[in-house]
Amino acid sequence: MALRHAVLAALLDGELSGYQLAKAFDLGVANFWHALPQQLYAELARLERDGLVSGREIVQDTRPNKRVFTVTDAGLAELERFAAADGKPSFIRDDLLVKVQAADHVDAGEVIARLTERAAFADAKIRLLGGLLRKLRGDRGEEEFLRHGERIGPYLTCLRGLAFEQGNRDWCRRSAAILEERRAAHARE
Amino acid sequence: MALRHAVLAALLDGELSGYQLAKAFDLGVANFWHALPQQLYAELARLERDGLVSGREIVQDTRPNKRVFTVTDAGLAELERFAAADGKPSFIRDDLLVKVQAADHVDAGEVIARLTERAAFADAKIRLLGGLLRKLRGDRGEEEFLRHGERIGPYLTCLRGLAFEQGNRDWCRRSAAILEERRAAHARE
DNA sequence: TTGAGCATGTAAGGGGTTACATGATTGC
DNA sequence: GCAATCATGTAACCCCTTACATGCTCAA
Numbered sequence: 001m002a003l004r005h006a007v008l009a010a011l012l013d014g015e016l017s018g019y020q021l022a023k024a025f026d027l028g029v030a031n032f033w034h035a036l037p038q039q040l041y042a043e044l045a046r047l048e049r050d051g052l053v054s055g056r057e058i059v060q061d062t063r064p065n066k067r068v069f070t071v072t073d074a075g076l077a078e079l080e081r082f083a084a085a086d087g088k089p090s091f092i093r094d095d096l097l098v099k100v101q102a103a104d105h106v107d108a109g110e111v112i113a114r115l116t117e118r119a120a121f122a123d124a125k126i127r128l129l130g131g132l133l134r135k136l137r138g139d140r141g142e143e144e145f146l147r148h149g150e151r152i153g154p155y156l157t158c159l160r161g162l163a164f165e166q167g168n169r170d171w172c173r174r175s176a177a178i179l180e181e182r183r184a185a186h187a188r189e
Numbered sequence: 190m191a192l193r194h195a196v197l198a199a200l201l202d203g204e205l206s207g208y209q210l211a212k213a214f215d216l217g218v219a220n221f222w223h224a225l226p227q228q229l230y231a232e233l234a235r236l237e238r239d240g241l242v243s244g245r246e247i248v249q250d251t252r253p254n255k256r257v258f259t260v261t262d263a264g265l266a267e268l269e270r271f272a273a274a275d276g277k278p279s280f281i282r283d284d285l286l287v288k289v290q291a292a293d294h295v296d297a298g299e300v301i302a303r304l305t306e307r308a309a310f311a312d313a314k315i316r317l318l319g320g321l322l323r324k325l326r327g328d329r330g331e332e333e334f335l336r337h338g339e340r341i342g343p344y345l346t347c348l349r350g351l352a353f354e355q356g357n358r359d360w361c362r363r364s365a366a367i368l369e370e371r372r373a374a375h376a377r378e
Numbered sequence: 379t380t381g382a383g384c385a386t387g388t389a390a391g392g393g394g395t396t397a398c399a400t401g402a403t404t405g406c
Numbered sequence: 407g408c409a410a411t412c413a414t415g416t417a418a419c420c421c422c423t424t425a426c427a428t429g430c431t432c433a434a
Contacts, residue, residue: 147370
């Protein structure tokens with residue numbers, strides 16, 4: 001039940017509506033979790049019912065009204081408990097890796113295509129995260145920000161997201177190159 | 190529905206029983222996917238029912254009999270189709286990152302403890318995977334193996350798993366150090 | 379006028395986790 | 407004797423995904 005806590009953590013930086021949360025969790029700008037809008041609306045309802053967040057209506061003229069949510073003291077206490085509990089390590093679960101695992105037995109061209117697609121996606125995300133980090137740290141240098149910036153949490157999770165995508169991109173490119181070369185070698189025989 | 194394909198991919202290297210599969214998927218030796226024994230037994234039953242794998246009984250004296258499974262031609266065809274389909278990118282979903290995201294608002298000591306635990310876990314897995322890679326490539330050098338070794342798929346997924354855990358370990362250590370230093374600085378004020 | 383963005387949901391189904399159940403053998 | 411390993415499942419529950427539904431505004 002970590003979606004609860006992910007939502008609570010996301011709301012620590014200020015009140016947000018379900019829609020705003022959804023955008024953050026969807027693009028993976030929230031690098032610590034991923035969720036679809038439907039989940040978030042449902043989870044926010046549950047959180048409010050349980051008193052961990054409180055919502056207030058914001059009336060808007062040109063756009064539909066919205067409800068924004070804030071973490072309550074009970075919500076903070078719940079996060080505190082969560083942080084102290086030990087979780088199990090997260091495992092990789094990725095379609096692409098399954099395809100690569102089978103690369104010797106299926107059409108290598110298709111696998112190479114998937115790897116290339118993913119590398120491009122990772123590259124786009126790397127640029128996105130780079131910008132986000134720059135925005136978070138403002139005009140301070142990284143060292144300086146890490147030492148004295150307020151709100152270090154989001155910066156650290158962003159760094160993990162960045163490293164993850166760089167790992168993805170590098171591995172995808174290298175793997176694609178290796179499979180390509182083997183395919184070429186095979187064709188020469 | 191990628192567990193199917195993960196199981197098929199795992200069976201490409203030779204027939205395995207549900208129990209053997211479970212061990213591989215549990216320890217994450219299968220770096221491309223993770224699954225619990227119950228899922229695997231259920232999935233193997235479905236795969237056999239659908240004709241994608243075929244099982245045969247192996248009678249054993251001292252231990253309980255077991256059923257081992259092989260990928261059928263239909264199974265291979267299914268994998269082929271799967272490899273050609275494009276999947277969506279996999280997102281991070283990790284308790285630990287949620288905790289770090291909230292690090293400014295909860296007891297930093299607890300978060301540091303969680304980071305340290307995870308770094309140790311990652312370290313253990315790095316050693317495990319290092320051994321696995323050495324075993325896979327035998328006495329050949331890596332370059333040589335990547336070019337001419339048969340069964341490159343498992344090696345590549347293993348490489349991804351290794352890089353992932355190295356990323357984890359490095360990030361955990363760095364983040365823990367940063368939080369530690371900030372805590373010390375705060376205490377001095 | 380068509381599509382994109384804002385804003386919030388419901389419902390069904392599939393996949394994963396947790397808990398439970400059984401029973402034999404091997405090593406400490 | 408007790409724990410761990412081998413070996414295979416069932417059942418309940420929760421979480422996530424997919425599909426569907428509504429309606430208003432703004433820009434191309």
